[in-house]
Amino acid sequence: MEGILSGVAGSILSAMRNTLGEGSFSLHEPRFQGNEQRYVQDCIVSTYVSSVGAYVDRFEKELAAYTGARRAVAMVNGTAALQVALKLAGVEANDEVIIPSLTFIGTANAVSYLGAIPHLADSDSSTLGLDHVALREWLKLNAECAGDSSRNRNTGRRLRAMVPVHIFGHPCNMEGLLAVARDFRLSMVEDAAESLGSFYQGQHTGTFGLLGTLSFNGNKIVTTGGGGAILTNDERLADQAKHLTTTAKRPHRWEYLHDRIGYNFRMPNLNAALGCAQLEQLNDFIASKRRLFSSYKRAFASVKGVSLLEEPPNCESNYWLSAVTLDERLAGLRDEVLRVTNDAGLMTRPAWKLMHHSEPYKKSPRAPLPVAESIAQRLINLPSSAGLA
Ligand SMILES: *Cc1c(COP(=O)(O)O)cnc(C)c1O
Numbered sequence: 273m274e275g276i277l278s279g280v281a282g283s284i285l286s287a288m289r290n291t292l293g294e295g296s297f298s299l300h301e302p303r304f305q306g307n308e309q310r311y312v313q314d315c316i317v318s319t320y321v322s323s324v325g326a327y328v329d330r331f332e333k334e335l336a337a338y339t340g341a342r343r344a345v346a347m348v349n350g351t352a353a354l355q356v357a358l359k360l361a362g363v364e365a366n367d368e369v370i371i372p373s374l375t376f377i378g379t380a381n382a383v384s385y386l387g388a389i390p391h392l393a394d395s396d397s398s399t400l401g402l403d404h405v406a407l408r409e410w411l412k413l414n415a416e417c418a419g420d421s422s423r424n425r426n427t428g429r430r431l432r433a434m435v436p437v438h439i440f441g442h443p444c445n446m447e448g449l450l451a452v453a454r455d456f457r458l459s460m461v462e463d464a465a466e467s468l469g470s471f472y473q474g475q476h477t478g479t480f481g482l483l484g485t486l487s488f489n490g491n492k493i494v495t496t497g498g499g500g501a502i503l504t505n506d507e508r509l510a511d512q513a514k515h516l517t518t519t520a521k522r523p524h525r526w527e528y529l530h531d532r533i534g535y536n537f538r539m540p541n542l543n544a545a546l547g548c549a550q551l552e553q554l555n556d557f558i559a560s561k562r563r564l565f566s567s568y569k570r571a572f573a574s575v576k577g578v579s580l581l582e583e584p585p586n587c588e589s590n591y592w593l594s595a596v597t598l599d600e601r602l603a604g605l606r607d608e609v610l611r612v613t614n615d616a617g618l619m620t621r622p623a624w625k626l627m628h629h630s631e632p633y634k635k636s637p638r639a640p641l642p643v644a645e646s647i648a649q650r651l652i653n654l655p656s657s658a659g660l661a
Pocket residue numbers: 349350351352375376378379437463465466487488489498499500
């Protein structure tokens with residue numbers, strides 16, 4: 273059956289088969305081949321399964337050591353981590369926060385939970401992250417500096433922050449984006465949910481802004497079941513993040529003293545135990561994903577009209593999800609490729625629905641989004657679990 277398919281979809285399918293071999297493959301599966309059972313069992317035996325325990329502290333220390341951030345604060349998921357990071361960056365109700373339209377909806381939701389409004393910006397076709405050149409042009413025309421932030425001339429609202437997202441693990445152009453943030457007085461909070469293990473000019477993603485956030489959802493490169501973390505080099509912000517996400521409880525031997533409305537966003541010890549075991553394997557996961565990418569690259573070399581997304585120059589990507597883009601003239605074939613590959617048991621997926629096409633964000637303020645539109649019509653993610661190569 274697969275043999276007789278011709279055309280682009282058929283060529284893509286056979287390139288994928290050449291890389292993956294026979295059988296079915298999901299987009300991304302977790303891999304538990306280290307100390308996962310031992311550490312989780314240890315929590316159960318000790319009874320420390322919940323909100324306190326040594327694995328949470330250990331996971332935070334190891335995350336900080338790995339990323340080079342001064343501090344890491346573990347949390348219940350990546351969306352909660354981003355919400356808290358934005359709050360600590362000074363985002364308040366009615367502020368606007370610049371995010372890419374091409375992202376997972378969690379990025380936009382974290383902004384909305386604070387009563388703030390996502391302001392959607394375009395992407396760079398080589399990194400898939402925010403395009404700093406287009407963003408600067410857009411802000412020059414539509415924003416004016418006002419005090420310690422900018423104002424959107426069209427809506428009158430304060431522009432408070434920008435959230436670059438390192439899409440599929442590929443680092444954004446941080447040098448360009450930091451310059452825009454500085455010139456327009458925007459706080460920078462990086463959504464590094466997908467980029468644990470990715471470096472821009474030797475520095476870990478998520479450590480360039482005031483704060484950065486990670487996710488350890490089941491489909492991410494390292495999973496804790498569910499989980500997230502804030503990274504920051506600012507000790508004071510890290511302390512505030514810890515306090516705010518642990519119901520703002522003051523230490524006391526017996527009294528319940530809460531000094532503000534905090535959140536119950538802490539990561540349970542059970543999840544952190546899983547995370548500690550996973551972190552021990554992170555470098556192996558990355559090496560495996562990089563081998564898989566190289567193998568896809570060889571297999572796709574002869575497929576015309578299709579290119580694999582490569583790590584940007586001067587970057588080291590974790591290649592969390594491998595992706596191909598169809599040339600513009602083949603954009604109409606995306607759904608056929610998705611159908612043929614999924615029919616064959618090879619799980620492929622399109623990019624997310626763009627935020628300005630998603631029901632909750634259709635009316636969000638936005639810049640022109642031609643690149644995001646084009647990428648969304650042409651991009652396909654390939655099976656990318658660690659251990660496939
Ligand atoms: C996974 C992800 C998140 C959210 O993380 P959760 O842990 O699922 O809440 C946010 N942003 C991006 C870009 C993601 O991929």
